[in-house]
Amino acid sequence: MKVVYHEQYQTVYSSDPASAPGRIESIYNELHGHFEFVTPKPATEEDLALVHWKTHIDSVKRQDVVFKIAKLAVGGAVKAAQLATEGETAFGLIRPPGHHASSGSCWGFCYFNNIAISVEKLRREGRIKKAFIVDIDLHFGDGTANIFANTPDVTYFHPEGGNREKYVNNISATLKAKKDCDIVAVSAGFDRHELDWGQMLTTRDYFTIGKKIKQFAERVCDGKRYAVLEGGYNHAVLGKNVKSLLQGMK
Numbered sequence: 439m440k441v442v443y444h445e446q447y448q449t450v451y452s453s454d455p456a457s458a459p460g461r462i463e464s465i466y467n468e469l470h471g472h473f474e475f476v477t478p479k480p481a482t483e484e485d486l487a488l489v490h491w492k493t494h495i496d497s498v499k500r501q502d503v504v505f506k507i508a509k510l511a512v513g514g515a516v517k518a519a520q521l522a523t524e525g526e527t528a529f530g531l532i533r534p535p536g537h538h539a540s541s542g543s544c545w546g547f548c549y550f551n552n553i554a555i556s557v558e559k560l561r562r563e564g565r566i567k568k569a570f571i572v573d574i575d576l577h578f579g580d581g582t583a584n585i586f587a588n589t590p591d592v593t594y595f596h597p598e599g600g601n602r603e604k605y606v607n608n609i610s611a612t613l614k615a616k617k618d619c620d621i622v623a624v625s626a627g628f629d630r631h632e633l634d635w636g637q638m639l640t641t642r643d644y645f646t647i648g649k650k651i652k653q654f655a656e657r658v659c660d661g662k663r664y665a666v667l668e669g670g671y672n673h674a675v676l677g678k679n680v681k682s683l684l685q686g687m688k
Contacts, residue, residue, distance in 0.1 A: 439688035440521055441473045442514045443531040451503045455671045456535055456547035465531055465667070468677030473684065476521075481512035486550055488558040489585050491542040498549050508534050508549040515552035515666045516559055522621060522664035523565045529626070529684055530666035537579030537625045537668050546577065552666050553625050554585045557592060566620035567591055572609070574647060575627020575668040576636040582625065593619070602638050605630075609647060613654040621662040622655045628670030628679040635671065641682050648686020663687060
C-alpha cells in the first residue's frame with residue numbers, strides 16, 4: 439500500500455470544512471511511518487477535459503489558489519490509479535474532494551472530479567476497460583454518477599443502510615453479485631463515522647469494508663484497487679478511520 443501525498447494538500451484554500459486547517463495533517467500523522475509515501479504531479483488541463491467541459495475548467499481557473507490545488511488533487515488520484523494498474527494498492531491523501539463535481543458544475547466542497555478523471559484516464563490509455571467505483575462517503579456522489587451515467591463499462595455504487603450492520607451487509611451483497619471489472623476505485627469518505635456527521639460506522643467498520651474490497655478485487659480483477667479521500671470532518675478520529683480502511687485494503 440502506497441500513500442500518494444503532497445505537502446501542498448495542507449494549503450487552506452477556502453473556508454469550507456474540507457479545507458479546514460489540521461484536517462490533512464490529522465491523517466498524515468496517523469499514516470506516516472506505517473506506509474510508503476509517494477509524490478504526485480499536477481494534472482494537466484487535458485486530463486481535466488477528459489470529464490469536464492472547458493467552461494467549467496475556466497470557471498475554476500479564475501480562482502488561482504483553488505485551481506492550483508485542485509489540479510494537484512486530480513494528479514494525486516491519477517497517480518493512485520496508475521499504481522493500482524501496476525499491482526500496487528494505493529490511497530490518494532488529497533484535497534479538495536471531488537465526487538460532487540459534474541462535467542459542467544460543482545458543489546459540496548468539490549471542484550474537479552478526482553475519481554472520475556482517474557478512471558477515465560485509465561480507460562483512455564487502454565489500461566482498463568471496465569471500472570467499479572465504490573463511494574463510501576456519507577453523501578451520494580452525484581457528480582461521479584452524472585459523468586458516467588451513459589457509460590455502461592463504469593459502474594457507480596453508493597451503499598446505503600439504516601444502521602451499520604445493514605450498511606456493511608449492503609456492501610457485502612453488492613460485491614458478491616458483481617462479477618466483472620478491471621479495477622476497483624473507492625471514493626473514500628469518512629463522514630459516516632459515529633463521531634462524524636453520519637453518526638453510524640465504527641472505526642473497525644472501515645477495516646471490514648476495506649478487507650471486503652480487497653477480497654473482491656483479488657477475486658474479480660487481479661487485486662487492482664485504489665482509493666482517494668473524499669469527506670470526513672472530525673479531525674480527532676479521521677486519521678484513525680483512514681488508517682483502518684487502508685489496513686483492510688492493503
